[in-house]
Amino acid sequence: MNQRDRDQMQFSKRLQQARKNKGYTQQDLADTVNTKKTTISNYETGYSTPSNKMIVELANALDVTTDFLLGRIDSPKKDESPSLPILDTNELWTELKNLDNEDVILLNSLIKRLKKNKYDS
Incomplete structure (x- = not known):
């Protein structure tokens, strides 16, 4: 198995994990990102790979980072650093x-x- 295949497997697992953590069915996620349930299924089985734009849409819909979906970081949480107050x-x-x-x-x-x-x- 080459690196591309391993990356695809990791993406598929992470997408499914994030979807389930959000409490979404494949249909729920598909509706949220304006695609078909079969497309989400294909992403989760590794049969097809989403475009970069779709990866961003999936991450936003699932409240995770693209880096998490792509296996670059292990924490699915978005960085929620508190914003600093701005003084006039x-x-x-x-x-x-x-x-x-x-x-x-x-x-x-x-x-x-x-x-x-x-x-x-």
């Missing part, structure tokens, strides 16, 4: 004015390090 300029200025000198030096050092890392990568 006035709020930021008010916060900065309230810092003591030591904190300003530390903040300045942190900003320089962040900029350096951003432009070095």
Whole structure:
């Protein structure tokens, strides 16, 4: 068995696992991504391979990542990193004015390090 076949088998298993975890039948998933039940069955048996666009649609419908379906990561969960609150300029200025000198030096050092890392990568 070559690598392509192994990848297809893994995709098929992961698709079926994600579908069942979501509580969907093949028909439910087919309806969600606007295709036929037989198409989903073919993906799950490895008989056919979905397009890249369809892989994205399947992942979105099943609340998993494309990387999970493709076997690149083991966790099916989408990264749900909390978004950082965005301060408007006035709020930021008010916060900065309230810092003591030591904190300003530390903040300045942190900003320089962040900029350096951003432009070095």
